[in-house]
Amino acid sequence: MPNAPSAEPITIGLAEVHEAIAATRPDDACLVFRDRRFTWGEVTERTRRLANALLDRGLGCHTERGDLDGHVSGQDHIGVYLHNGNEYLEVMLGALKARVASFNINYRYVAEELRYLLDDAHARAIVVHSQFAPVLAEVLPDLAHLDVILQVPDHSGNDLLPGAVWYEDALAAASPDRPNVEWGADDLYMLYTGGTTGMPKGVMWRNGDAMVECFGGSRTATTVEEFVAEANTGLQALLAPPFMHGAGHWMSFRTWLGGGTIFVQSVPEQLDPVDIWTLVESERLNFLLIVGDAFARPLLDELEHPTGRGPYDLESLTVLLSGGAALSANLKVEFLQHLPTVMIVDGLGSSEAGGQVSHVSAGGNASTGTFELTSGNVILSPELDAVLAPTDTTTGWLAKTGRLALGYLGDADKTARTYPTIDGQRYA
Template sequence: MLDLATLHEAIAAAVPDRECLVWRDSRMTWREVSERTRRLANVLHGNGLGLREEDRRASEPWESPHDHLALYLHNGPEYLEGLLGAHKARVAPFNVNYRYVDDELVHLFGDARPAAVMYHARFAPVIGRVVERLGRRPLLLQVADESGEGLLPGALDYEEALAKASPDPLHDVRPEPGDLHILYTGGTTGMPKGVLWRIGDLMIGPLGMRRRDGSPLTDLEEAVEKAVRSDHRVLIGPPLMHGAGTWSSLGGWCGGACVVFPERVDGLDAADLMATAERERVTRMPLVGDAFARPIVEVLESREHDLGSLRSFVNSAAAISPDVKRRLLDLLPHARIVDIVGSSESGFQVARSGSSARTFVPTPGTAVLSADRSRRLKPGEDEMGWLAKGGDAIPLGYLGDPEKTASTFLTVDGERLVVPGDRARLLADGTVEVHGREATTINTGGEKVFAEEVENVLRGLPGVADALVVGRPSERWGTEIVAVVRPAPSGAAPTDEELREGCAAHLARYKIPKAFVRTALDLRLPNGKADYATARSLVDGAG
């Protein structure tokens, strides 16, 4: 198996002067990125961080023998340098949601136990307060930004620390494929949990290190040869604090691609994103559902862009409604959209391509388990089961949580599988019909309704920009379905009756919302995922 640090160094040795990372006026070559991440590794190692000798025999799947580096940053070069530099020092990096406030950060840091924190200067005040509450002081690396915030007491200025560090590799530290990479879940179905991935598993899983026949690519020389031939330039719009952004970036690097960031990195600016795509001749872009695709379509419809180099969009974490997908492909007929369903715990499980496809093709290792999670379903068994993932590339477990690890990572017929919580059917032709996360299932009048199914229909109706579906108590139904709708900015907003009629053409009557709440608020988190907390508060407020 391969590890990220060794592969990146090998590619840098093969193509030292090729562009590796582009943001604004900064253009770094593979040699420059390699040198800067070595310097960061030396900073971490010089402060005593790495693989803890006393814990290196940790054998339980919820244990980590590494020191941990928190990345509390907006997108940018420093985030990727933090990920790669940590692995070169055998420190396990983990993502921090930059929207978290003090109490949430205290909980997260209490769970993750960071030995070091890299953060943008704008977050210095909250980091200062949180560190005081933790009762212990990690190494603080402050990255300068436009905020003008001064350096926290005892913190190191990131650029100054790198300038003073050696650019040479750590001679007594050898990264291994078994080193851990921690990805914290978004917490949409409970408190965030740190998913423990071995970097070697992450590379042949979500980072895409596989041959065309699906077999793992684990030979260093072969991987470098493939990277040298690459002409890919990957534009990263989703935040790196979530899997979609991180996996697209690191997967690009593992394949020899140049990673490009748009000018704005503290939120989505679709005009800036597409101007960057045009200027930098990018070949691939990750999307996160309608939250990304719809504003991109509106920008492309407003003026012509030269995007002949853009060959593919990879969509994950949220659905793109059929009308938006059709409009995007009409604008860029030479490109294709690949929809992927997966999770922090499983990586990518199923995929589909094209504007009309309704079902998904399983990726290697994917299974659909029976409702009682005791066996694999066979194609055509008419049972609503659980989407699962096994094979050679799944995580170990959840950091510090043996109970949650045991309930999510199962052994079925001698095979270890992860079951993140998505419901699915395995159809007779071997494709998979995905119904959505069990946590967003609404039991109404004795029937189960998957919120995502209703949302997809609503988002495809005229005059609807976005929609989320939640349940609220009902004397008649136990729980009734309520839709929170954000009308399109132009044109007349559809009436309740028009929305019901639109739903009735695609859904059984019991799935049609009993009420509609309208809002001008954004119903998406920064990563494009559904903001159900906001939707529920709007429904509660509507009475």
């Protein structure tokens, strides 16, 4: 394949890169949620404390990646059963620092769905908002392997689950020192699919590869110092979608890899347009992530007929990115009428392949539904056994090569079907 992207694995891990970036700006804002403004130094300390809390409870990596098959994990797994907030991203990063693989949990699941997910993931630990504690309590008797529960209080006022520890208490009792484990690029980043084409499956990536292919890290950096040198994007980003979906936390880590600041909306339980636009205005944010028309319509309605204290001053906003669902052309036109200097970007990707293609609308020109194939992206035949020529009009499968996920946790057959090898080249 001409100009195919590198399939060479990234040899540097996300934990090491994040700490190195933090060391260059320890007092800068890293993560903002409501009235809590955490500096890079504070996020480093808090995620180290979480890592040590997990290690103290016996969690970690038990079998090195080595020659493990792509559907096999050698690490313990921790579920993230939370609304958006500082805790969500702290758990993802802190788990990585303990060599524990975090995974996302859809907080809309009923008990039977939650039971399936936690069993499929072989979860040893979970971090849960109190609001969801009653559903978790229903399934705990069936999950003997889940023995570590950290609970985050919220507006529900629900009591601490039996055997659980309050999240902040666990951090306070743990060491702030760098965990005594070796960080690396092989440790897992795991993302559960939504189950739209079957039961949810845990997609496993080497975190080093995910750092580049999913989180948008530098494709040219080969040392920690080079990653740090490129952490200069100046992003001040509000990622409005739930972090339980890839779009939300992918762009969160992209913001951090660029040395920027992540802002979390004050009302994460639902889409609150007044909350979103007020935060963009008051913090002078330059980047907003949404999910297609479902987010766009309410946000546009608030701009057209403000119910808050609008009209809003949104001149700071330069990029509006829609990921996870299509953003219709007519809604792009409306956004550009209100925000004429904004660049609107459609992003398309998948849990299995990472980011794939994008489409940009700006300056009054708006369209939707077409993408140019970039290097590494091809169309495969319907039978997934051949790469279609650019001139072929056959409807096929969008596929990507290069650095890809390892496979689906515990499912060798589906891994083989989703990642076919054609003429010696692996695709997703």
